[in-house]
Amino acid sequence: MSIDQHGLDPSADGTAALVAEDRPPRSLLRSLLRNPFAIASLAYILLIVVVAILCPWIAPFPPNKTDLSAVNAPPFTGGHLFGADASGRDILSRLMWGSQQTIIACVLVLTVALILGGISGLIAGYYRGRTEAVASFVSDVAQSLPGIVMLIALYSLIGPNIPAAMAIFGVIVAPSFYRLVRSVVVAVRNELYIDAAKVVGLSDARIVGRHVLSAVRAPVIVQSAFVLATAVAILAGVDFLGLGDPSQPSWGRVLSDAFNNIYTNPANVIWPSLVITLMILSFILLGNALRDTLQASFRSATLRPGRRRTLARSAQDERVAGVNDLTPPQDVILAIRGLKIGYPTSNDEVREVVHGVDLDVRKGEIHGLVGESGSGKSQLAFSTLGILPREAVILGGSIFFEGKDLLADPARMRAARGRKIGYVPQEPMSNLDPSFTIGAQLTHGLRAATGLSKSDARTKLLALLARVGIADPERLMRLYPHEISGGMAQRVLICGAVAADPELIVADEPTTALDVTVQAEVLELLRELSRERGLAMVIVTHNLGVVADICDTVSVMKDGRIVERNDVDTLFAAPADPYTRDLLVSSRQVELMEAEDG
């Protein structure tokens, strides 16, 4: 049984650790107490601890006292609440004494694993280099071996000695803490390297130590809960296999006694099974609750399906009622009316991020959508293609494409997506499927949109790839995404967007991730394609330079609203909204700075 069987999330170490917030422990306890699972788990663990401490006084019988008259006594008879075993020993008392051993084992495992894993993680993360390589190799090897097999092998060395076995188990699970601490130290060190050098009088080690401590606390607490769950299972397992000290009462021993006697007295297996399972369950639930509380990244904000449906229905009712009226001028291809988009927050509420936006794009027009990050401009772009993230909720409004509301009918949206409306993403490298060749994914997409035959699709794509400036299209089709440059990848993606001869292209920051020289080329390509094919475009960007370069009209977005809309020349010459003015001033300053640097 490896730790990973107990629901340890590999992503729980590493970067997730750094997102953990720095909260005072008191509020941690308070928020834990709001979680009913956490309360129940804590209560059970606490009960076992109290019983472990008080068992010499509160256990009804001594653990090994045999009573021939009570052999296989059923529960609730003769003072034996849980009955007695085949030797006439009181099961409840033995379980109570067994909890003492369990608690001691838990403390032992955790102490050894924390000290060993923590210190080696600190050292490896701090010194890096060869120390780290060796430590990581050892940790990898130790983690790949099933712990219980190693414990059994070492039995011939240590004999029936549970504390020693648990200390060894602590060593076996230490790598899980090692990995956690090491990754945090590495990250903190990289972050603080420059700052730390500036601080006079404080050594690097002290700064790292302090920051590591606060960064590593939360994930270590979470991990500890899961490690303890494993420890309880392993401890009981070792005793169940008969590798423990027979004179010592333990949960696993009670279970194994009951199991050996299962044909005569089957009910006896229930008590130890229940006690062990509840203890493991408590640690797991506590760990989950801690993770949800401490690591915000794990808190998944979801809406109840019912609430989601209600919201969607009310938006649809408005559409049917014609609230979002469209009386378009003939040449408008895309008209967004009153679009509202929201995201669920943690407590079944929805936070609106786009607040009733209107937008018109004429045929063949290149429209810039400008705003800072978080202003909702990408959300707007995704919604026109129906590719919003799954948790997003459209709270109202309509998207008219060629006069028909795409939001009113999912089938209409599907028919438009990829066929009438093409999409050019922001980050070229992450937007190509790494497992397929360029040719395979382009052909696949084009055939899905047009139903062309394989060879027709291929011919068309080869011509188009040559058109977007690829020197050897045949060869490129055979390459995988990781073998091409970012600029090439963006050309491939543009090719994919226009291949099905759409009427509208939605481009989300199409040049942001590219080198400056490539940026100009890609913009030029987009302009040419627009002119050749009479393509309308919505270009989402935070860069006013891009707008000045390529767009005919522009909308400025701020905090989920469009604050100003105009043709480019007017907007640059006489910005009406104060926010637009700020944007213009700051972008000119950047330009000036760049000019001075260059």
Place this chain on the structure above:
Amino acid sequence: MLLYLVKHLLRAVAVLLLVSFATFAMMFSNGTGVARAVLGLNASEEQVQAKVAELGLDRPLVVQYWDWLTGAVTGDLGVSFFTGQAVTDALETRVPVTLSLIILTLLLTTVISVVLGVTAALYGGWIDRVLQFIAVLGAAIPPYIVAIGLVFAFAIAVPFYPATGYIPATDGVSAWLWSLTLPVTALLIGSVANAAAQFRGAVMDTLTQDYVRTLRSRGIRQSELLFRHVLRNSAGPGLVVLSLLTLGLIGGALFIETVFALPGVGQLSILAATGGDVPMVMGTVIFVIVLVLIVNILAELLGALLNPKVRIR
């Protein structure tokens, strides 16, 4: 690709040497302890010393290890201290039992948890909640308790399956499967709960990738997107889940063999460990390490085949 494979094979050999030496050192360093364990508590000091000399435990550790290693390479893992049976002979009869158990469970787990995990990731809602609930429960109930529960239910309360014992496949495949039904089920419950939750996570991760959104924007149908692109890209992480799962199963099999009295390697290792039969323990440890290394190499190899970055280099 070949270089990649050779690199991993070399690493595996290094791990094998390292771990076998570490285990050997720990078990044989206390020569008198080993001899005393063989002779029992009533042996005199002279008898113990004689036994130490007889078994060659007084030689330097490195020499003993070299002896063992050269033997191991030629397929000789020594003989039992008690029965005189060759360790390889004992393993030969027991390895098939353990492997049957692990491989059957692994196959079933893969099929069931891929279906469950993918469904939960795609449809969310109640099926997702149920899966997460089962995952917690499955992790909380250790395999030996699941096994005891099954014995209780299907061998005692409703005597339907044999509670204990093993029938080799050579005596009939259906009898073999029949004797393994309960043991495999006992292992299966925990491993499905664990693996399904992990597969769900892998698919969810893939679903949030940028390229999935872009492919969707091309007009590719949901089902096609799923079967062609999402599953393909979740296979790598899924493979890691399976290799970790196999490690868990090796540990779990040990308990299951005990509960169902299956004559497998796990049972052998416990008998040998409690009896102080060190060569036999060493043999079972070597079997486990080799198995782990084979699983890891297979996982690496399949992972490399799935990943074009490695494959075409």
